[in-house]
Amino acid sequence: MIIDFLADYYRDVEKYPVLSQVKPGYLQKCLPESTPHNPEPIETILEDVKKHIVPGLTHWQSPNFFAYFQCTSSIAGFLGEMLSTGFNVVGFSWIASPAATELETIVVDWLGEMLELPKSFLFSGKGGGVLQGTTCEAVLCTIVAARDQMLSQIGKENLIKLVVYASDQTHSAIQKAAKIAGIHPMNFRAIKTSKLTSYALSPDSLRAQIRKDVEAGLVPLFLCATVGTTPTAAIDPLDKLCAVAKEYGMWVHVDAAYAGSACICPEFRPFIHGVEGANSFSLNAHKWFLTTLDCCCLWVKDPSALIKSLSTNPEYLRNKATDSKQVVDYKDWQITLSRRFRSLKLWFVLRSYGVHNLRSFMRNHVKMAKLFEGLVAKDKRFEIVVPTNFAMVCFRILPSALSETVYKNGKLGMVSEEDANEANRKLLESINMSGCVFMTHAVVEGVYVIRFAVGATLVEERHVITAWKVVQEHANAILSTYEP
Numbered sequence: 001m002i003i004d005f006l007a008d009y010y011r012d013v014e015k016y017p018v019l020s021q022v023k024p025g026y027l028q029k030c031l032p033e034s035t036p037h038n039p040e041p042i043e044t045i046l047e048d049v050k051k052h053i054v055p056g057l058t059h060w061q062s063p064n065f066f067a068y069f070q071c072t073s074s075i076a077g078f079l080g081e082m083l084s085t086g087f088n089v090v091g092f093s094w095i096a097s098p099a100a101t102e103l104e105t106i107v108v109d110w111l112g113e114m115l116e117l118p119k120s121f122l123f124s125g126k127g128g129g130v131l132q133g134t135t136c137e138a139v140l141c142t143i144v145a146a147r148d149q150m151l152s153q154i155g156k157e158n159l160i161k162l163v164v165y166a167s168d169q170t171h172s173a174i175q176k177a178a179k180i181a182g183i184h185p186m187n188f189r190a191i192k193t194s195k196l197t198s199y200a201l202s203p204d205s206l207r208a209q210i211r212k213d214v215e216a217g218l219v220p221l222f223l224c225a226t227v228g229t230t231p232t233a234a235i236d237p238l239d240k241l242c243a244v245a246k247e248y249g250m251w252v253h254v255d256a257a258y259a260g261s262a263c264i265c266p267e268f269r270p271f272i273h274g275v276e277g278a279n280s281f282s283l284n285a286h287k288w289f290l291t292t293l294d295c296c297c298l299w300v301k302d303p304s305a306l307i308k309s310l311s312t313n314p315e316y317l318r319n320k321a322t323d324s325k326q327v328v329d330y331k332d333w334q335i336t337l338s339r340r341f342r343s344l345k346l347w348f349v350l351r352s353y354g355v356h357n358l359r360s361f362m363r364n365h366v367k368m369a370k371l372f373e374g375l376v377a378k379d380k381r382f383e384i385v386v387p388t389n390f391a392m393v394c395f396r397i398l399p400s401a402l403s404e405t406v407y408k409n410g411k412l413g414m415v416s417e418e419d420a421n422e423a424n425r426k427l428l429e430s431i432n433m434s435g436c437v438f439m440t441h442a443v444v445e446g447v448y449v450i451r452f453a454v455g456a457t458l459v460e461e462r463h464v465i466t467a468w469k470v471v472q473e474h475a476n477a478i479l480s481t482y483e484p
């Protein structure tokens with residue numbers, strides 16, 4: 001019954017308003033005040049799902065979803081997830097479910113090989129990978145490992161001196177992880193980027209900042225480089241950044257949460273060129289790799305650094321396999337003890353698509369993003385704000401288009417960058433309130449841009465073309481009555 005419901009949901013999902021239109025607190029008014037005393041049949045509960053839950057969903061699986069970064073799904077991933085939920089094993093250590101641990105070590109190596117990660121990141125070399133929930137958790141684990149490694153050399157009392165580096169485009173997850181790891185909030189450096197480098201972190205700026213910090217008696221600890229930043233999909237130059245970090249003995253983590261998946265295509269692999277100089281690398285298979293939420297793949301060169309920081313050995317978990325040191329106990333590679341059998345769904349995805357179809361899945365999105373970019377470029381009222389990387393296009397209405405309208409309407413008034421930002425903000429709001437499509441925004445160097453991220457599992461060319469028509473219609477409406 002539930003599967004049938006879901007099948008219908010996917011069939012109809014593009015007809016729903018993609019951004020939920022409910023008001024805060026709507027659900028409290030629909031549901032009883034407390035748990036029912038007597039059991040209720042699933043049929044009744046499912047009716048309430050249809051009536052009350054579906055309207056409160058923003059439909060991430062809609063082909064009209066172009067917001068944030070997509071969260072793709074697939075039948076393969078879903079079936080793997082179903083089995084994992086069905087078995088409901090808790091593979092914290094090898095003995096707690098040997099298949100869960102061993103399958104995970106196998107699929108992370110498979111995926112690592114598809115990405116051409118250096119052998120040093122794989123179990124078949126001296127490294128290894130782990131499937132965690134999200135990038136936030138994965139980055140926290142790596143910062144903690146780097147911190148403890150450094151403090152064991154310079155003494156615990158120097159925690160206050162440790163500095164974490166990233167760019168001003170880096171995901172907020174890294175700053176949060178640094179904070180949780182006890183890095184002093186004043187010692188988080190969000191190094192400024194600019195349009196000149198297409199918002200990539202410049203190795204020279206990094207070096208200049210590190211030098212300043214070292215002169216001030218601080219200790220450079222950790223650099224997070226991003227391949228495919230969240231605001232504009234910018235790509236930090238890994239080889240040069242790793243070279244700088246190496247001079248100062250820092251840990252480098254590469255956050256490729258969104259774009260890492262695409263690097264299984266030979267034409268995108270150059271974007272992670274230089275990864276061999278990093279200490280750890282992660283991507284979210286739940287973003288652009290058809291694996292249902294949650295599945296963050298983290299590879300490290302030196303698993304013992306993670307294990308030193310995160311292992312626990314209570315008597316009640318002791319067992320022969322662990323004592324033999326012949327096995328991986330994943331509880332020591334992550335924050336939580338209990339863990340899901342995530343490798344099943346990734347294994348299903350890898351096997352049922354194969355490298356060939358996984359590559360074409362992402363290439364198809366990149367092609368559609370190019371199509372959208374071409375449509376925007378043809379309309380002189382708009383500009384593409386940064387070069388398009390992977391499958392994300394950043395665009396906006398130009399201030400000049402706004403001035404022109406003001407002039408045509410016979411009115412006076414200067415159009416400033418702030419006015420343009422406000423007009424683009426209004427444009428996006430009006431687009432999203434229509435329910436036809438959903439996009440989100442970013443602000444780079446004070447410029448408000450609309451992000452168009454192609455990547456929903458069901459998206460086709462026609463959705464992209466319609467989305468552009470929707471943008472134009474709403475832009476026409478805004479421009480026709482525009483006054484600064």
Ligand SMILES: *Cc1c(COP(=O)(O)O)cnc(C)c1O
Binds near residue numbers: 136226229257284
């Ligand atoms: C989405 C994203 C994150 C956050 O991922 P979570 O899995 O939600 O923690 C971090 N970094 C980048 C570049 C992202 O795109």
